[in-house]
Amino acid sequence: MKKHQGFIYIATTLDTKSAEIFYVSEIIKNAGLSVRTVDLTTQPTQLEKNADVSADTIANYHPLGAKAVFCGDRGKAIEAMAQAFSLYLAAQTDVAAILGLGGSGGTALITPAMQILPVGIPKLMVSTMASGDISGYIGASDISMMYSVTDVSGLNIISRKVLKNAANQIAGAVWFNQDDEDTTTLKPAIALTMFGVTTSCVQQLTAKLEDEFDCLVFHATGSGGKAMEKLIDSNLLHSVLDITTTEVCDFLFGGVLACDEDRFGAIARTQTPCVLSCGALDMVNFGRPATVPEQYRDRQFYHHNSQVTLMRTTPEENQQMGRWIAQKLNRCDGEIRFIIPTAGFSALDIEGAPFWDPLADQAFIDALTENLITTAKRQLILSPYHVNSAEFSEQVIQLHQDILNK
The missing domain is CATH 3.40.50.12030 (Uncharacterised protein family UPF0261, NC domain)
Incomplete structure (x- = not known):
């Protein structure tokens, strides 16, 4: 069996999408690949299950510290967390791929960090925004957008199918990504x-x-x-x-x-x-x-x-x-x-x-x-x-x- 270096990072806001992130995480792990879950929640919350990388850890990457993220203003918090996540992801040396799950806020949080990654690293964003004008989310990067069909809000007969496809797509992108000659x-x-x-x-x-x-x-x-x-x-x-x-x-x-x-x-x-x-x-x-x-x-x-x-x-x-x-x-x-x-x-x-x-x-x-x-x-x-x-x-x-x- 081939060995693959690095982690597939899965990013979302766990306060609203906890079931989804752990669902796709298990599918990817079952494919024999390593996963690192990342929480981008922008307000303090008590979670039943925590991500591998907490929202506090990400927020502390903001130049002004976590207080800039956990400020109580949703718009400012999303913008600040997006900046913090970009800085966090840029500092990582083990990113094999990244999978994001989100609605409008989550997509705005996650895709700026995807854009800073080099071309060639697989990037997939499952989003409610994927059926409209996505140029602002893509930028000049090689981000793939998948429309979530239903809102990314809980597991159901539709979301399970979409998220399973997303998990298998990002796993396949890593699994079949040979070292370039x-x-x-x-x-x-x-x-x-x-x-x-x-x-x-x-x-x-x-x-x-x-x-x-x-x-x-x-x-x-x-x-x-x-x-x-x-x-x-x-x-x-x-x-x-x-x-x-x-x-x-x-x-x-x-x-x-x-x-x-x-x-x-x-x-x-x-x-x-x-x-x-x-x-x-x-x-x-x-x-x-x-x-x-x-x-x-x-x-x-x-x-x-x-x-x-x-x-x-x-x-x-x-x-x-x-x-x-x-x-x-x-x-x-x-x-x-x-x-x-x-x-x-x-x-x-x-x-x-x-x-x-x-x-x-x-x-x-x-x-x-x-x-x-x-x-x-x-x-x-x-x-x-x-x-x-x-x-x-x-x-x-x-x-x-x-x-x-x-």
Whole structure:
């Protein structure tokens, strides 16, 4: 029989879900796996049976101590316990998987801690909230959500079936999770960011790199960039070709595919080697034409399809983006190369195409050049080619190889 290291952590609030946690715990133990039950109850209570890790233990991980959790205000208590549980879980070195059980409050308590765990550790949340918009619970992590069907409130003919499936799923994820051959036998993983209008560039890059590298392509839709940076923070990427940085447009100007304030932060924290460019910085993304904010009604648009409306960025907006990106990259001490395709940033930004606007592009180039502090490791390269040209992809390949040689 195979031996498995670590514990499957099962987290819930025992004051309301005691029967459920011990029910799934027994199923997992019967599969031959080790379990650690965790109580996230946010108010003092007398329990007939205690978890392996008490609510007091978790609450004491809060920076302000247990009093911040056991404060008598339910909303503040949930927020504080979520923070404490995240800090507790981050400190553990024996997490083989995590299973959460909860309603709206429990889901808000448990999933932030799940998000801080590295990608690849199995994470399953049984929740009453799983049939709605779950993006806030998932973040950029690989959390699986299972709808509880009935409320997570006692054992019955339905909840037993759902919880048994959940227990068997998380047990199976651990049981069949072989040690990856990856670190020694698989190709090093590199990330590439792509949008529809930079597809040609990224396809050329992957075609030339895939024999040597495991190419992971991320769709630059906000969540795509966050997922990539989650992998960077988890030290799962060898290097990065962040060609399509269009999420910055949406973040700064109210588009629907936005990054967040931490874009490029993972590169700074980990010093992962990175070649960047300004792919699709010529556009802000909105939904149907009716969803475009009123202040933009007189702007230049391209209707990609019935659900996607693209707005051309102005010289002033491009200046702002150049300054913002420069400030972010100035914090990066690893090997960084930012290459600008001066003949156009996207398939729509080329002579004869709808978004061709050399003056707007030049505003970005000037702002980035003026604000980026270049060093031996942080360099800016101006390319005479278009982002989707074969010549540009060759330059990117060479820059990537140059930083790896260092």
